Amino acid sequence: xxxxxxxxxxxxxxxxxxxxxxxxxxxxxxxxxxxxxxxxxxxxxxxxxxxxxxxxxxxxxxxxxxxxxxxxxxxxxxxxxxxxxxxxxxxxxxxxxxxxxxxxxxxxxxxxxxxxxxxxxxxxxxxxxxxxxxxxxxxxxxxxxxxxxxxxxxxxxxxxxxxxxxxxxxxxxxxxxxxxxxxxxxxxxxxxxxxxxxxxxxxxxxxxxxxxxxxxxxxxxxxxxxxxxxxxxxxxxxxxxxxxxxxxxxxxxxxxxxxxxxxxxxxxxxxxxxxxxxxxxxxxxxxxxxxxx
Numbered sequence: 001x002x003x004x005x006x007x008x009x010x011x012x013x014x015x016x017x018x019x020x021x022x023x024x025x026x027x028x029x030x031x032x033x034x035x036x037x038x039x040x041x042x043x044x045x046x047x048x049x050x051x052x053x054x055x056x057x058x059x060x061x062x063x064x065x066x067x068x069x070x071x072x073x074x075x076x077x078x079x080x081x082x083x084x085x086x087x088x089x090x091x092x093x094x095x096x097x098x099x100x101x102x103x104x105x106x107x108x109x110x111x112x113x114x115x116x117x118x119x120x121x122x123x124x125x126x127x128x129x130x131x132x133x134x135x136x137x138x139x140x141x142x143x144x145x146x147x148x149x150x151x152x153x154x155x156x157x158x159x160x161x162x163x164x165x166x167x168x169x170x171x172x173x174x175x176x177x178x179x180x181x182x183x184x185x186x187x188x189x190x191x192x193x194x195x196x197x198x199x200x201x202x203x204x205x206x207x208x209x210x211x212x213x214x215x216x217x218x219x220x221x222x223x224x225x226x227x228x229x230x231x232x233x234x235x236x237x238x239x240x241x242x243x244x245x246x247x248x249x250x251x252x253x254x255x256x257x258x259x260x261x262x263x264x265x266x267x268x269x270x271x272x273x274x275x276x277x278x279x280x281x282x283x284x285x286x287x288x289x290x291x292x293x
Contacts, residue, residue: 010134010261015276017127018257021120022278025250028116032109032243039105046098051091058087058095113241114215117249121212124205124253129172131260135192136168139268142191143167180209181229192267199259204252211239254279 047055136143143164175187185197196202207230214226220239227233258277265272275281 010131010138010264010270011273011276013127013130013134014257014261015278017123017130018254018276018278018280020123021127021250021253022282024116024119024123025247025279028112028243028246031112035105035108035112039101042101042105046101047094048090051088051094054087054091055094055098058091059098062095062099110241113243113246114220116246117208117215117241118212120246120250120253121209125176127257128176129169131264132172132175133165133168135264135268136171137164138270140164140168143171179229181206192264194260194263194267196256196260199256201252201255204249205256208249211241214239250279 175191176184178184181197181202185195189195197206199205210226210229214220214222220241222233222235222237222239224235227235254277258274258280261272261274261277264270
């Protein structure tokens with residue numbers, strides 16, 4: 001692999017992985033808009049016009065009671081406990097079907113955001129693995145270590161290029177093992193003199209890694225491990241994820257990718273192209289439509 005191929009490899013990795021994350025963000029926005037639109041249509045269609053005002057009063061009372069029930073579970077005594085005003089039988093008839101629809105679309109949003117968190121972390125981890133492998137391949141001298149290999153191991157590869165690729169992939173994998181803050185950041189600092197925890201929005205990415213673990217292993221409820229790592233968090237709290245959280249996370253990932261590219265392009269002396277990062281330079285839909293016509 002010549003130098004130009006190595007450089008284009010790093011650029012290609014950034015372009016491809018940032019595009020994955022960019023499309024994930026666009027998917028989230030589009031599907032979120034679809035869920036909200038469908039929910040509004042169904043909810044507005046179900047309630048007859050002649051009882052809408054009375055129904056919304058009943059719904060507000062029910063929501064107040066529900067909120068008090070939640071606070072009672074947290075140790076605060078209820079002040080109301082039951083619906084006080086008399087409502088027509090027809091109005092009551094629509095309450096629980098309405099709540100069922102509302103709950104369904106709230107669940108849809110929750111499923112969507114949780115899946116996007118786990119997918120975004122998976123894509124981001126793939127970027128880190130590919131990027132570090134490319135860096136080690138670009139400068140094979142960085143692969144030097146105290147590890148040894150037998151002649152048999154070395155001769156099992158048909159070329160020096162394949163041997164370097166194997167060693168680079170293994171080294172990247174070992175660096176990325178463990179906790180992002182306590183393990184990965186420390187190993188990267190030792191290998192390349194870069195402290196990724198100094199990135200000004202590192203806490204956003206680190207929290208998302210911790211959140212992914214809670215979503216996958218604890219139904220999105222905070223545990224001791226999450227609270228130990230994330231300041232000002234409380235145990236046994238449902239983590240609420242919304243579109244703004246996803247937008248912030250993916251934008252921050254784009255900035256972190258640029259941060260790594262900027263640092264390593266100086267350290268490894270390759271020419272970078274910051275414009276291939278689609279999270280920071282989204283494609284122009286007008287230009288795309290003109291190009292395709």
